Amino acid sequence: MRILLPPSETKRDGGADAPLALEALSFPTLTTAREQTLAALGELSLDGEAMKLALKLGPRQDAEVDRNRVLQSAPTMAAIDRYTGVLFDALDAPSLDAAAREFACRTVVVHSALLGLVGALDPVPAYRLSHDSKLPGLRLKAHWRGPIAHVLDDEAGLIIDLRSEGYAELGPAPVRPGSVYVRVVSIDGTGRKRALNHFNKQAKGRFTRAVLEGRPELDTLDELLDWADTEGLSMRLGEDRSPTLPREAELVA
Template sequence: MRILLPPSETKRDGGADAPLALDALSFPTLSGSREQTIAALGALSTDGDAMMRALKLGPRQVPEVERNRRLAVAPTMAAIDRYTGVLFDALDAPSLDAAARRFAGRTVVVHSALLGLVGALDPIPAYRLSHDSKLPGLRLKSHWRSPIAEVLDSESGLIVDLRSEGYAELGPAPVRPGSVYVRVVSLDGAGRKRALNHFNKQAKGRFTRAVLEGRPELESIDDLLGWADSAGFSMHLGEDRGEALPREIELVA
């Protein structure tokens, strides 16, 4: 099983591990694409004003420029600890016990705009780059789409895609039984469904933490739905999105 998470714009500073080493990351077939993205971001880093515009940063976010300039020498920490924000605050990875963290290392993957897919325990530095950022000579969607799709297509088990649509477009999950896209919804008093934003991320974080604490061995969509019900989550099949998109599952928050 693989659980795909989106990254977060916000990240913890510091780290106790050595600087970024691409050969220490999961999915080594992405190394060439990672090198190109890092090089393009490095080229942009020579002009602070240009980087501010390209990354859509405001005056209070000037330190993000220095983060990107220091990528090669900055300390690293596990990806699941690096990211902060609503989803990762709800997940609260630093408080997981050792067994849950080992399970995360085997199952959880974070989709980084800079590094592509990274394992939960992969050591990464703090950086700033989003799926819609503009880099000189490199379009992130066309750059990452095929390499990431190939990696995900090679995964034989259950894929639970909790990414935002922007990141899902940056590297689509395969369309096959056992590959599902999770959409968080709420129900109003009349039973009408609506999409969520803040609580969407919170629900995904809570769900992922529950999986890591429970450590179920899930091999199919039926397994996923059955476990979710036993764990207190309201999760069911959504509308069929057609042959071109993975099956959708709705998680009711």
């Protein structure tokens, strides 16, 4: 089983681990693509104003530029501890016990625009780059789509895709019975559904924490739905939109 998480714009500073070492990251087939994004971001870092424009940074976000300039020598920490924001605050990875973190190491993957797919406990630095950022000579969607899709195609078992659509487009999950894209919805008193924004991220974080604390061994979509029901989580199959897209499940918040 793999749980795919989006990253977040916000990240914790600092870290106690050594600087970024690509050989320490999961999914080594992505190493060349990682080297290329690091080189392109390094080139962009030579011009602070150009970087602000490319990364859509405001006048008070000079610290983000500084992060990118030193990211290859900066300290690292586990990916699920590095990211903050609504989803990761709800997940609250630093408070997980050792067994839950070990389960995260085996199951959780974060999709970084800079490094591609990284394991939950992979050591990563603080950086600023989004799925829609513009790098010199490199289009992130074209750059990552093929390599990440190949990695996910090779993954056996259930894939639970909690990424935003922007990141899912940077590396689509395979279309097969054991692959599901999760949408968070709310249902009002009339039965009408609507998609959520802030609470979408919060629900995904809480869902991921529930999986890590429960540590279920899930191999199929049916097993996922059954497990969610036993945990008091409202999850159901969504509409089958297209045979060329992964099956959708709706998590009701």
